[in-house]
Amino acid sequence: MFYLVFIFGMIAGSFLNVVIYRLNPALKLKGGVFGRSMCPNCKTQLKWYDLVPVLSFFWLKRRCRYCHKKISRQYPIVEILSGLIWVLVFWKVFGFNFSPFGGSPVGGQFFSLREIWQSQTIYNFQSIFNLQFLNQLNLLNFFYYILIFSVLLVIAVYDFKWKIIPDKIVYPAIIVVFLYNVFNFLKYFNFEISKYFQPAADPPLAENFEILKYINIEIFIYPLFTAIIAFFFFFLIYYFSSGRAMGLGDAKLAFLIGLFLSPISAVAAFTLAFVIGAIFGIILLVLGKIFPYYKKWEMKSQIAFGPFLVLGAFIAFFFSDFIFKLFQP
Template sequence: MTILIFFILGLIIGSFLNVVICRLELTESILGRSHCPHCKALIRWYDNIPLLSFILLRAKCRDCQGKISWQYPLVELATGIVFALTGYYFFNASEFQSWAVTLFYLVSFALLTVVFVYDFKLMEIPMIVLWAGVIWAVLYLVFLDWSSFNLADGRMSSEIISGIIGGGAAFVFFFALSYLSKEKWMGYGDAYVALWAGLIMGWPGILLALMLAFTIGAIWGIILIALKKKELKSQIPFAPFLSSGLILAVFLEKIYPQVEYWYGVFK
């Protein structure tokens, strides 16, 4: 039941993220009703149902028959799945802390989805979304440390320190890659996404996220070369791999806490 509620919530948020992505592209306000990008006709409420409308309308606008992009159902479905998994693995209605954790991941994953799609389409990082994510992560880490503070012995967790070390290390690494390659291998924007990822994963968790990101990137690169869509030298946006590697790492750490033994080497 929880999974279904989170899945449907994800579909709805995914639908909203599509609007955010398109309006960021056109630098329009994110308020106001959605309209067809071809004929500008307002979209009827019954044509605006996540996933279903795309299938029922057979990917065409009801007014002008203009094509509806695959981006819409794919982002909705992906957000639905990620939200369902977050609800399943992190949410427990009777535990206050789990509400905070779940809310933190849902917002972070939604923002990461926007960065993923935007960079994939336009090879550019939407900085406003990125900074929103960074601030959100810092607030969450401060909250974790604050809520763990024990008056009796003055102890508290040091999530913020772990986050700053993880984020700082990832930022320096990607910044160096961009600088040394004159932005051929990586862009400076990727360094900021890496900083954000490091805040979320902490140290040494960020290493798992980066390892997954490079693995996904390598597999994707091989597929593109095999399909002859890209040459070895051509540029591929990296933020999609960083964001998917990060999301995967968050779940892996939760499902297999044993991966932390592997980190032991780096501690």
């Protein structure tokens, strides 16, 4: 099963490469990210057999079939990373023993479908979040995480190549995560109040406010609060350094990550980003003293910070259980 998921992930990674290339506004390509794939050098439209993930790269010996220019190593790297992301997310959501009624091991956030099926709904939420809509909840979580991590992968590669984080992909991702958090809150709202009130009849209006004390609103407020704090923290770095130490795009990306992860995981992600970024910078400086190729890197050199934020988010998400144990008293 994991092999199949990996293959689908690499196919998705092939599309992500197209998105990364076509997002560059300097190219002024027709069709946006949905245009036909073409060679970036000779602009020849590629055939399907030129686009087989990873295999085409080696089959063509790293050169375009038509102009024989070298193909960037970015393409197989992104495809392999996308495949690994799909596998890790699949394992995180469904576990090794995939079962539609097995529940989700994602930090205990989601109920199993059996629990949802046995729960009862009240108010108008029954018509909106009915059981037929929720019977594929784990699958919804899977594609949600795939979407967000695909966006993060695109941002990391794009920032690495062009030292900029595109708003046209960050803003939609923020909206998606926000709406998902709202949905998650309403799902918990729906489940929690059913444990305290019988849905036989709508409660009086006076009881509408009484039930709020049973609702765990933190699952919606905490990520939003974390995102706002993260944004202002990185914005202050950007402002007081006049954009030299940090870009405004990094602050927007931090907002997205803070909204996406739990507060503890978000703090871990940002800490890891700074630590890994510092280690990477030190390594480049040391290599510059030894090898001529790396002499272009010096203390004043600009290094994209977005990839480190994304890497920190990856580690914090997939190793969240280990991180939570570190923070436990």
